[in-house]
Amino acid sequence: MLVCANFARAKIDESSFDAARVIQRDVAITGRGAARTYAAVRLREDLNISIIVIEPKNRLGGHVDTYAVLETNTTLEYGVQSYMQYGPTVGFFERFGVEIGPFTLRRLATINVDVEMGITLDYTPPAANDATEALNKWLQFVEKYDNLVEPDFWNFPSRDKIPMEFLIPFKKIVREQKIESAVPRIVTISGIGVGDLQILSTSQAVQAFGLAVTKGVLEGTFIQPKVSNSLLYQRAYELLKNDVRLGSTIQETERGSTGVRMTLIKAKRVLWIPYPSQDNLKAFEQDDKELQMFERWNTSVQYLPRKVEPSNHLAVRDHPYYLTLGTTGPSGLGLFRVMLGANYSVTYEEAKSVVTSSVQKLVEAGILNYTGHCEVDIKALSAHHGVLWPRESAALKQGFVQKLYSLQGHRNTWWTGRSWCEEYSSNVWTFTDTVLERLLKSLA
Template identity: 80%
Template sequence: MSRMQASVLGLLALACAKFARAKIDESNFDAARIIERDVAIIGGGAAGTYAAVRLREDFNTSIIVIEPKNRLGGHVDTYEVPETNTTLEYGVQSYMQYGPTVDFFERFSVEFGSFTSRRLATINVDVGTGKTLDYTSPTLNDTTEGLKKWLQFVEKYDSLVEPGFWNFPSPDKIPAEFLMPFGEFAREHKVEAAVPRIVTISGVGVGDLQILSTLQVVQAFGLAVTKGVLEGTFIQPKVSNSLLYQRAYKLLKDDVRLGSTIQETERDSTGVRIVIQSEKDQAKTLIKAKKVLWTPYPSQDNLKPFDQDAKELQVFKPWTPEWDYVGVASIPCIPENTSVQYMPRAVEPSNHLAIRDYAYFLSLGTTGPSGLNLFRVMLGANFSLTYEEAKVIVTSSVQKLVQAGTLNHTGDCEVDIKALSAHNGVLWPRESEALEQGFVQKLYSLQGHRSTWWTGRSWCEEYSSNVWTFTDTVLERLLKSLA
């Protein structure tokens, strides 16, 4: 067979496969199970909830929100301590006074105040053995000076990355500093002392912080969060972070489908059709919309029922998965008012850049109320990690403390994990070559492609305040496409 014949047969096979693929048949749905809207919103986290409120309430645009969880709120996780009137925030902790944040809280009469973190005695231990490390953290003054130098850098390029990367330069004009490995950049610009604070807040760089491009650290810790840290202007709701989403759900309830997953999708330039299934009764509903707004992280698992085309696959397939868990655990053998930070031995005596040179990190910090031995758990890994595997790492890591004699405790320590939530995601391709080959331009060219718009933490900085600010820029463009 000649090469030309093989090529023709290949094209015919692709055409036949496309023709043979089953189309969504509307006749399979009762009229009550067909919903028509201007915009279908995938995901009810920070981006999806905000977009739904803005589109429906401010722009008279009909919407439907599809959310697999039984609540809105995404990475907001609130634990209600039994037999007390206390709640603990173990997901999102605070917010920046940036973009529409304050207005959004006030819209739902959510009172807020300054964010204050508990002062805890820190024990730095070897992640492999549980033994105490001879590691000296940067002083407050050194941290502040490092952050000020970082601020000068991110301030210089803020218009290129916020809100979002709409104005990011073409490959031949990308600032050379963005392409530098972060370890090299940090040493050259003398910001090493800021690194522990940056990684603690952002969680960036598990396993390979020093070889990440500096741009990826900027994406994790940009201007708004840097200013918030230096100026001490973070805020938090007075009741709970979940209150905002509870009130938003009360407003949007008729246009929200909780506990629903996407089964099948058809998208083209004329609109979208989405089949969803309710977890509660397994019933299927057909949603017909002019546009769809995708807000979760675009992993291949998440996008399986979203009929990606070649253009989308080229952009999304190379992304790197990350695994993150947050939770609450009762740990009676660790003294209260204590924070345990698991680090690689390479940090000794003060190698701040090595703080993430391990395949996972773990942090345990007292939450209160007093006498309950409750700790907030933060676990991140650069390898696949299930809920059960995450629990094993937490419990075994506590036992290492006991076995190493780090704690004044003998015997096993009964770790009781009260709550655990996955905050997994995907990261842009890590190689600088991807940026030099136009990755950002290819990513943003997907906006509006096949009647689909994209927002969420994968498109900007991952903090709620940044996500809301970026979402406004997407909605502006989406609404024009509806006109």
């Protein structure tokens, strides 16, 4: 093992630690998410690289969240719902003996209501055939740029060679391609465009809803584990647990030319998984190059802005937040899966307040078969927040992608996760393989 020494700004006094408690590894993997577990398995089991996983939660799984319905011996997924048959996905499930099957979407009668008033809207969503036809046109469009964005942006063109279509507003492409009927499905699945689709660039839309996911939607090839999404991570933990530190966070780091040193951990490289917010990185001793990049980041009831009436599909995101409620079963328990997305920061308490007041508006409007004040009981809650790439096309022209990817390997740190590629687990795993290939070469 490499002993990391001769740091220009030594802050960690190694002599203050019992030598028996100092962990030395080739790679320290920090953070949450699908990429972290996948990378740990690949590095340790396939590539013979020693690892240590630093996990803030008391479990592996990142955005996979499973709620056990105690009354019925069933489980409900309120995080990741399904997976694409893309890259190493199917093989990764098979590796852990997790049986998979087709993803089945619960069929619900949708009620469209005003996001502010809670009253019903006279909005007609696109017909299924129209949506499919529009998605096929979108497929032809994204197919042209697949090599630029999937599964990674290593080969993204320089500023003077970026396709002009990437730099214009998504709304303009929608109108030019006549694919308005695809918009509700695109934004619902990807979660993009909250607040106003007008400022969303086409490059962001392609990144969020590229070739793989479009094909998966059209061909109906999404999959899901037959037991629960958490089973994969439970079995992965059993394999990795000697090299996993649950409930742990980084308090202090040193990164130098010869390696990385964290409190009690010495590693040759760091593989960073969480989204790179200033809060997440506060113990990570950023240099000027990193600071310059990361400072910028920043029944079914569907709540919609009134502007969608009667069928203005491009207005479905013209509100600072979106909210959907969908019954999950089992029958008689009154359980709903709630999705709240916003273009501003929301605390857990604020999210609960939005959900509670929105449900009460449905009661007052007579949409729910209930009288009086409705008590909302939050059974489980999980935040799936992150950072978005700049939405302005000017950022691409200024070389944002190249500057971002130039951080790969900088100060012995490698980066993966949904902040660096398309955010679906299947894409993240595929992208992670490209990062591990480069990380491995740096260790040689």
